[in-house]
Amino acid sequence: MKYQARKKAILLLADGTIFYGKAVGREGSAFGEVCFNTGTTGYQEIFTDPSYYGQLMVATNAHIGNYGTNDEEVESDSIKIAGLIVKNFSYDYSRVKADRSLQDFLEQNNLLAISDVDTRALVSYIRDNGAMNAVISTEVDKIDELKQQLAEVPDMNGLELASQVSTKEPYFFGNPDATYKISALDLGIKRNILRNLSQRDAYIKIFPYNASFAEMSEWGPDGYFLSNGPGDPEPLEDAINTAKEILDRDLPLFGICLGHQVIALANGISTYKMHNGHRGINHPVKNLLTGKGEITSQNHGFAINREEAEKNANVEITHVHLNDNTVAGIRMKNKNCFSVQYHPEASPGPNDSIYLFDEFIGNIKKTKVTA
Known part of the structure; x- marks a missing residue:
C-alpha cells in the first residue's frame, strides 16, 4: 500500500482557503480547529495528548514518522488529535526502540492524515489570520458540501471538551x-x-x-x-x-x-x-x-x-x-x-x-x- 499511487487530498479552511496534498492512509474527512506544533520530535506524545482533542494538527517539522512509534511513548490510551497535516510523511522508519511505523499507528487509531502540504505557507497563513476551523478530506470534488459541513462545526471559543x-x-x-x-x-x-x-x-x-x-x-x-x-x-x-x-x-x-x-x-x-x-x-x-x-x-x-x-x-x-x-x-x-x-x-x-x-x-x- 505504501508505494501505491495515493489519493489527492485537501485542507479547506473556514475562510475558504484551500491547501492541497495527498492522503497518507485512510480516506474520508476530518473536522476540527487547525493548529500547529513547532516541536522537532515527540510527535507520538503530541498526538496522544488529550489537550489536543478536536484539533487538526499541523507538524512544522518537515519529516514526520521517520523514527516510528513506541508503545511506551503515549500520553493517553489513544490518539486525541482530530487529524494530521504534514509536509513529508515517512512510511519507513529507523529506530531500535520502535514497535511499528507511524502509518500503522495512525491506521490502528483510524486517524485521517494528509501529506505533501506546503506547511510553511500554511503555518504562515495561520499566524497571520489566526486559528480557525478546517477540514481535511479526500473528497476533493465535493468542496461545496464540505463547506456546508464545516460551517456547522462549533467554534473552539466557548466549547467544553x-x-x-x-x-x-x-x-x-x-x-x-x-x-x-x-x-x-x-x-x-x-x-x-x-x-x-x-x-x-x-x-x-x-x-x-x-x-x-x-x-x-x-x-x-x-x-x-x-x-x-x-x-x-x-x-x-x-x-x-x-x-x-x-x-x-x-x-x-x-x-x-x-x-x-x-x-x-x-x-x-x-x-x-x-x-x-x-x-x-x-x-x-x-x-x-x-x-x-x-x-x-x-x-x-x-x-x-x-x-x-x-x-x-x-x-x-x-x-x-x-x-x-x-x-x-x-x-x-x-x-x-x-x-x-x-x-x-x-x-x-x-x-x-x-x-x-x-x-x-x-x-x-x-x-x-x-x-
Missing part, C-alpha cells in the same frame, strides 16, 4: 504505600504528570472532570491537582467550584494548563482565546521569582487575563512567556496554591521546569507537618 477525554470513573495510580495522597481532577490528564507525582512518593486518585470537592476529599488526600485538558475553561463550572472549595480551605493545590486557567477563573480572573496559542517544546519562560529563564513545553489556545491578574491583591504572577508577555504562572499570596500555563512534565520537551513537582510535594509536606 474536558468531558470528552476525562475518565468516567475514579482510578488510582502509583504505590498505595506512598507517603503522600493526591486527588487529581482529570480534565484531560497526561500520563507523565502521574508518573512525576508517583516518582515523588505520591499515590494519586484520579477523578472525572465534574467531580465535587466532597468526592475528591472523601479518601483524605494531602493535596489536590487540576490537570491539563482541551477546550475553553469558562464552561467548566463544576471544576471552578471545586477549585473554589479547595481554596476556601487553604489546601495544597497545583494546576497545569487548563487547570491553571480554572484556578484563575476561581479567583475571578477571566480567560480569553489566543490568536494562535502556544504549541511546541521550545517556548521561553521567565521565572520572576528567581530571575531564571526556562525552555518549556506548551500546548494551549487560551490564556488568563494579565491585567486582571496584576490587579488581584491575592494573586502574584510568577512566570511570563518571553515571546508575548502572556501569563505563564501564578501563585496565591494568601493560599497554598500555584499553577503554570505550560507543561513541566514535558513529554515531549525539556525538563527545565520539573522542579515545580518538587515544590508541590514540598507544599504538601509542610501542611502535613503542621496539621
Whole structure:
C-alpha cells in the first residue's frame, strides 16, 4: 500500500482557503480547529495528548514518522488529535526502540492524515489570520458540501471538551504505600504528570472532570491537582467550584494548563482565546521569582487575563512567556496554591521546569507537618 499511487487530498479552511496534498492512509474527512506544533520530535506524545482533542494538527517539522512509534511513548490510551497535516510523511522508519511505523499507528487509531502540504505557507497563513476551523478530506470534488459541513462545526471559543477525554470513573495510580495522597481532577490528564507525582512518593486518585470537592476529599488526600485538558475553561463550572472549595480551605493545590486557567477563573480572573496559542517544546519562560529563564513545553489556545491578574491583591504572577508577555504562572499570596500555563512534565520537551513537582510535594509536606 505504501508505494501505491495515493489519493489527492485537501485542507479547506473556514475562510475558504484551500491547501492541497495527498492522503497518507485512510480516506474520508476530518473536522476540527487547525493548529500547529513547532516541536522537532515527540510527535507520538503530541498526538496522544488529550489537550489536543478536536484539533487538526499541523507538524512544522518537515519529516514526520521517520523514527516510528513506541508503545511506551503515549500520553493517553489513544490518539486525541482530530487529524494530521504534514509536509513529508515517512512510511519507513529507523529506530531500535520502535514497535511499528507511524502509518500503522495512525491506521490502528483510524486517524485521517494528509501529506505533501506546503506547511510553511500554511503555518504562515495561520499566524497571520489566526486559528480557525478546517477540514481535511479526500473528497476533493465535493468542496461545496464540505463547506456546508464545516460551517456547522462549533467554534473552539466557548466549547467544553474536558468531558470528552476525562475518565468516567475514579482510578488510582502509583504505590498505595506512598507517603503522600493526591486527588487529581482529570480534565484531560497526561500520563507523565502521574508518573512525576508517583516518582515523588505520591499515590494519586484520579477523578472525572465534574467531580465535587466532597468526592475528591472523601479518601483524605494531602493535596489536590487540576490537570491539563482541551477546550475553553469558562464552561467548566463544576471544576471552578471545586477549585473554589479547595481554596476556601487553604489546601495544597497545583494546576497545569487548563487547570491553571480554572484556578484563575476561581479567583475571578477571566480567560480569553489566543490568536494562535502556544504549541511546541521550545517556548521561553521567565521565572520572576528567581530571575531564571526556562525552555518549556506548551500546548494551549487560551490564556488568563494579565491585567486582571496584576490587579488581584491575592494573586502574584510568577512566570511570563518571553515571546508575548502572556501569563505563564501564578501563585496565591494568601493560599497554598500555584499553577503554570505550560507543561513541566514535558513529554515531549525539556525538563527545565520539573522542579515545580518538587515544590508541590514540598507544599504538601509542610501542611502535613503542621496539621
